[in-house]
Every structure is written in C-alpha cells, then in structure tokens.
Amino acid sequence: MHLGRTTLSKFLIENLSGTPDGADLAALLVDVAAAVKAIAALSARGALGGATGSLDTVNVQGETQKPLDVLSNTAFVNTFQLGGLVAGVASEEMDDPFPIRAPHKRGPFLAIFDPLDGSSNIDGNVSVGSIFSILRAPAKGEPQTADYLQSGSSQVAAGYALYGPATLLVITVGNGTHGFTLDREIGNFILTHRDIKIPADTSEFAINTSNERFWEPPVTRYINECKAGKTGPRERDFNMRWIASMVAEVHRILIRGGIFMYPRDNKDPSKPGRLRLMYEANPMSMIVEQAGGLSSTGRERIMDVVPTQIHQRIPVILGSRNEVERVVHYHQQFDSGTDQSYKSPLFSERGLYRS
Ligand code: F6P
Ligand code: MN
Numbered sequence: 548m549h550l551g552r553t554t555l556s557k558f559l560i561e562n563l564s565g566t567p568d569g570a571d572l573a574a575l576l577v578d579v580a581a582a583v584k585a586i587a588a589l590s591a592r593g594a595l596g597g598a599t600g601s602l603d604t605v606n607v608q609g610e611t612q613k614p615l616d617v618l619s620n621t622a623f624v625n626t627f628q629l630g631g632l633v634a635g636v637a638s639e640e641m642d643d644p645f646p647i648r649a650p651h652k653r654g655p656f657l658a659i660f661d662p663l664d665g666s667s668n669i670d671g672n673v674s675v676g677s678i679f680s681i682l683r684a685p686a687k688g689e690p691q692t693a694d695y696l697q698s699g700s701s702q703v704a705a706g707y708a709l710y711g712p713a714t715l716l717v718i719t720v721g722n723g724t725h726g727f728t729l730d731r732e733i734g735n736f737i738l739t740h741r742d743i744k745i746p747a748d749t750s751e752f753a754i755n756t757s758n759e760r761f762w763e764p765p766v767t768r769y770i771n772e773c774k775a776g777k778t779g780p781r782e783r784d785f786n787m788r789w790i791a792s793m794v795a796e797v798h799r800i801l802i803r804g805g806i807f808m809y810p811r812d813n814k815d816p817s818k819p820g821r822l823r824l825m826y827e828a829n830p831m832s833m834i835v836e837q838a839g840g841l842s843s844t845g846r847e848r849i850m851d852v853v854p855t856q857i858h859q860r861i862p863v864i865l866g867s868r869n870e871v872e873r874v875v876h877y878h879q880q881f882d883s884g885t886d887q888s889y890k891s892p893l894f895s896e897r898g899l900y901r902s
Contacts, residue, residue, distance in 0.1 A: 555580055555716065555727050555736035562720060568655055572681070572704060575632040575656055576718060578678055580727075582626040583644060583708040585718055586619045586663070586677060590608035599670050605703055607642045607858055608823075615669050616640055619662035633649055633658045634684035637695050637857050639826055644857060646689045650824040657682045657695055659857075661826040662706070663880035665792025674711035676794025680830040681705065685728060695857055699829035699850030705714060706795045706834060717743070717798065717834060724801065724838040729869045746804035748894070749867040753796050754808040761812035765845065765877035768888050769826045778887075793822065797831050797865070808872040820844075820862040824854050828863050845878040 553561075557610035559576055589596050595889050598615040606612050620640040627633045631652035637644040639661045647653050681704040685694045706718035714729035716736050726740030753774050755842040759767065776784035788805070790796050796807045809821045822828050832842035832849040842849045842865035852861065864874050880886040 550598070553738035555738070558725065558727075559565060559720075559739050559763070563724060568683075568703070569722055571655055572720065573632065575654070575681065576628050576704060576706075576720075578632060579623075579658075579706070582622045583677060583714070584734065585622045586615075586708070586730065587617070587714040589618055589622075590615060590669070590675065592670060606640050607862070608639065611662070612640065613669055615675075616663045621664050623658070623660055623677070623679075627658050628817065631881055632656060635690040635695070635826070636660070638662055639823060639858070642736055644695055644733050646688070649683040653684075653689075654721050655684055657684045657690060659695060659830075661823070661828045662796045664827065665790070668792050673790065674709060674792050674795040676710060676784055676792060676798075676832050677708040678794060679706055680826060680833075681688050692857060695825070696854040698853050699824075701807050702829060702850075705830035707778075707797065707830065709794050709899035710796050711795065711798075715740075717800065717801065719834055719837040721744070721833075721837070724802070724853070735806065736756055740801075743801045743838045745801055745835065745838045745867055747839070747868045748804060749800075749870055750783060751788060751803075751805040752808070753788045753790075753800075753805060753869075754810070755789055756787075757789070758812050763811060763813075763815040763845075763878075763881070764886070765874065765881040766810045768877055768881075768886070769874050772888075793831065795829060797834065800840070801834070802865045803827045804867045806864070806866040808864045809862065818860050819855060820858060820860045820864045824849070824852060824859045824861040827858055828861050831863075832865060835865045839868065840866050842870050842874075843871055845875060890897050 559573035563573045568654045582727050589631050602612045604612045627636050632654035633656045634653045635644050635646045637659045664678050665675040684690050704720045717726045723742040727736035728739040772779050772781050773785035828849050837840045844862045
C-alpha cells in the first residue's frame with residue numbers, strides 16, 4: 548500500500564505552488580501522467596490490444612509507423628487538447644505543430660513529445676517509452692512554428708515515461724530529477740526515486756557499434772580505449788549495453804551510471820545525427836543535467852543549441868559527467884590537431900586498433 552507516500556500530484560503541488568505559472572504547470576504534468584497511464588495500459592495489452600505489427604503509413608522521419616505510435620500520439624494530443632493548458636503541440640509523429648483552437652481553451656505552454664520512443668522494440672516486447680518537453684507559449688495569439696524553436700535551456704519541465712516491467716514517470720521542473728512508479732491497482736504515480744544522481748564515473752557504455760565505420764575519430768578513440776579494457780590506456784574493463792530504446796538507456800544511466808552515445812557520423816551526410824533535438828535530446832539533456840550528468844554533441848552543450856527545425860537531428864553524448872567530459876576533450880583534441888593518442892603503442896600504426 549502507498550498510504551502516506553508521496554503521489555505525483557502531492558509532489559507537484561509541494562514543488563510548484565507559489566511559483567509563476569506553477570499551478571498550471573502542475574496541472575499540465577498531471578495531464579501528461581494521464582496520457583502515460585493510457586499508453587501504459589495499451590502497451591501492456593501487446594498483441595491482445597492490436598498494438599503490434601506495422602501500419603502502411605510513414606512519419607515525417609521516413610519511419611514506418613506502428614499502431615502504438617499512432618495510438619500514443621492520439622493519447623497525448625487529445626489529453627493536451629482537452630486539458631486547456633497548452634497553446635499548441637508538436638510531435639515526432641506529426642509533420643507540423645498542431646495549434647489548439649476553439650472550442651478548446653488555449654493555455655500558457657507548448658508541449659513537444661516523442662509519443663513512443665524505441666518503437667522498433669514493440670513487437671519484441673522490449674521496453675519502450677514516451678519523452679516530453681514543456682516550453683512557454685507566446686503571450687498572445689496562435690503559436691507559430693518559430694515559437695517552438697527555443698533552446699533546451701528554456702524548457703520549464705521535461706521528462707519521460709518508461710513502459711518496462713514497471714511503468715515509471717521521471718520528471719524535472721528544474722529542481723532535480725525525480726522518479727515515480729505507477730501503482731497499477733490504485734492508478735497513482737508514487738514518488739519512488741527522489742532526487743536521482745548519476746554517478747560521475749562509469750565502466751559501461753552504450754553505442755550502436757554497427758555504425759563504427761561511419762564515426763568520427765574521437766568517438767572511435769573513446770570506444771577503442773573502452774574495449775581495450777585493462778590492457779589499454781583506461782586500465783580497467785568496460786561493459787556494453789544497447790537496448791535501442793533511448794528511454795530505457797537513459798533510465799539505466801540514471802540508476803547506475805553510464806554513457807550513451809548516438810554521435811555524429813557520415814552514414815548519411817544530410818543527417819548530422821540520429822536523434823531529434825526537440826523531443827529526444829533536449830528533454831533527456833534536462834533530465835540528465837538535473838541529475839548531475841552532462842549532455843553534449845561532443846562540441847557543445849545540447850541545451851545551448853538554438854533549433855532551426857522542429858524535427859532537426861543532433862549528435863547526442865550523455866551520462867556520467869567524467870566520461871562525457873572525456874569524450875568532449877577528445878573532440879577538442881581532434882579538432883585542434885593535438886590528439887596524441889595514436890602515438891600510444893595500442894593505437895600506433897602497427898598497434899591493435901590500426902591496420
Ligand atoms: O527514437 C530513436 C531511437 O529509437 C532511440 O530510442 C534509440 O536509441 C535509437 O533510435 C536506436 O537506433 P538504432 O536503430 O540505430 O539502434
Ligand atoms: Mn524516439
């Protein structure tokens with residue numbers, strides 16, 4: 548039983564009342580939780596709920612949509628439209644932002660979201676998630692696309708839901724990162740992970756190594772050093788994970804540390820990265836920074852990047868502070884031509900990692 552424990556609503560009232568727009572923001576996050584509960588129920592039914600398989604439609608990213616992508620998008624859009632707390636929404640699954648119009652009430656925020664992250668994992672019954680970012684709407688009028696293009700540092704709240712063995716909601720309103728677990732019998736999110744802190748050091752990395760031949764030298768250097776383990780310059784063994792659900796990856800890092808990378812690569816020169824700035828990189832960066840970690844493109848802080856497009860892609864390197872700093876340092880050395888790493892025997896012309 549959770550009697551006496553802190554529910555999401557109680558937490559939000561305690562943390563937001565008295566701040567400007569605080570009551571509205573608290574109410575909006577309760578709406579997010581309502582949409583998350585609906586998606587959790589749908590995804591938990593798996594094939595019984597018709598959520599598996601693919602549709603014939605393709606989203607703006609060129610990805611084949613899954614039934615659960617579309618159902619999750621509808622759950623968020625409908626919740627926000629009826630809630631009266633946002634002036635517009637933008638989503639991975641919609642080409643253009645969607646303004647809230649009469650008879651619905653317009654609110655003071657903009658919501659941007661990835662309704663179902665990691666959806667390639669649905670049919671395999673592997674964890675998926677939702678990611679959201681909350682920005683302030685313009686004071687007057689219907690929001691235009693330009694109104695959404697705010698840097699991550701302007702986010703007033705961000706978070707994700709993880710549909711795993713348990714359903715979790717992890718949020719930040721700018722005073723730390725806090726995790727709530729859904730008590731399914733009662734239907735409440737209960738505060739179970741207060742003020743999560745990512746360990747500064749780690750021996751675990753997450754990257755899709757099938758892209759290795761497309762990486763830049765500083766990323767190859769970092770991963771080769773991890774793989775060299777005790778016999779390499781890091782003098783300790785590393786472990787690797789790749790779930791292919793960013794939400795699950797970030798959650799693991801919040802719980803036990805780690806570094807996650809989807810770096811810049813030259814696989815498709817028109818795409819500077821795989822992940823999307825506005826509804827993947829920015830909200831996850833706020834969550835990670837509020838938990839004491841770092842989030843960078845390798846060359847700049849992600850939350851300082853001024854977006855130019857809603858669906859823009861960006862390189863992402865985030866997680867344990869000391870490891871992210873190391874990768875950023877390797878980029879600096881590479882860019883300034885001061886990278887001496889290849890002189891070490893391990894990486895020399897005849898060494899283990901150069902042919
Ligand atoms: O939304 C993009 C995403 O599905 C992330 O959740 C995940 O980290 C990544 O793409 C997986 O990429 P890949 O298919 O290259 O492993
Ligand atoms: Mn995604």
